[in-house]
Amino acid sequence: MSRPWVKLYVEQCLRGSLIAELTPAQRWIWIGLILLGGDSSIPGVIFRRKDAEGGLLGYSSVTLTEMLDVDLEDYQDGTQRMISKGKISINSAGVIAILNWSKYQSEYERQKTYRNRRKKSNMESCNQSDTLDGEFERDREIEGEDKDQAESPLPYIKDHLLPLLKELARGTAYPLSDSDDIAMFSTAFKNWPNTNIAAELEKKFYDWKSPHPKSAMNPSAARKQLLAWFRAEEEFQRKQRGFT
Numbered sequence: 135m136s137r138p139w140v141k142l143y144v145e146q147c148l149r150g151s152l153i154a155e156l157t158p159a160q161r162w163i164w165i166g167l168i169l170l171g172g173d174s175s176i177p178g179v180i181f182r183r184k185d186a187e188g189g190l191l192g193y194s195s196v197t198l199t200e201m202l203d204v205d206l207e208d209y210q211d212g213t214q215r216m217i218s219k220g221k222i223s224i225n226s227a228g229v230i231a232i233l234n235w236s237k238y239q240s241e242y243e244r245q246k247t248y249r250n251r252r253k254k255s256n257m258e259s260c261n262q263s264d265t266l267d268g269e270f271e272r273d274r275e276i277e278g279e280d281k282d283q284a285e286s287p288l289p290y291i292k293d294h295l296l297p298l299l300k301e302l303a304r305g306t307a308y309p310l311s312d313s314d315d316i317a318m319f320s321t322a323f324k325n326w327p328n329t330n331i332a333a334e335l336e337k338k339f340y341d342w343k344s345p346h347p348k349s350a351m352n353p354s355a356a357r358k359q360l361l362a363w364f365r366a367e368e369e370f371q372r373k374q375r376g377f378t
Contacts, residue, residue: 140172155219159204160212166202167222171232178235179333181228188340192228220328223370231330236290287323288316295319298332302339307353318357326368338363 142165146152152161171178181190182197193201199209213230216222223231296315303310322331338360342351352359 137172137177140168142168151219156212156215157208159208160215163202163204163209163212164216164221166204167216167230168232170198170201171230171235176333176336178232178330179336180230180232184340187344187346189344190227190229190337190340192224192230194228223367225370231333233328233330235330236294236332287320291316291319291323295332295335298335302336306339306342307351308356309353314357318361322361322364326364328372329364329367331364334364334367335360 143150152164156164167180170180174180176190179190180193180198182193183191185191195206195209195213199206202209204212213222213224217224220233222233225231296312296319299308299315300310302308319331322329341347341349349359
């Protein structure tokens, strides 16, 4: 499901890596890709549609330049620059993944409960001052959550990845276990920090559920299969960035 907003970091945008690494034209392309990642049904993954087997198919470069209203050469140079700097990956099907999306944009999912409560509260009350006070408190809560997220991925794992896994595993032989799955995701965050865990989790389950999966799910070793999948994606990204 797409979201109505994404988060941008002031320091990074004004004085950090965004200025140092990208040209003015490329900066808008980067922000545009973040917006498209937020508009995607798979957060942080930009794709056009799914094929008959559930695989993701990306947009063409021409289509994306039209969507962002940028020059094709600027787009191609910009995306190659972003790949080399570890900001995005683009696979053979043209699917773009915003790297570290789950780390920097995760509070949208964590705030769902709060937003639902606030929506109900606003329907019951028309007191504008109370609403403004609530917004102020929410901003302070977000700042604290961001600090916690930087120190540990555990809240994101519990609030987002575990529910996502349970939804994806429905109708499969995957052996759900909160403790084992938390350990698996913690290992993935520690060893493969550039992998978009949520996006890769969805892609692997789409493969397992397709009529002709590339590899069948082994319930007794499903977590090992997922960790191998995450590791392979990390290695693919490292090669794209020019690392060995």
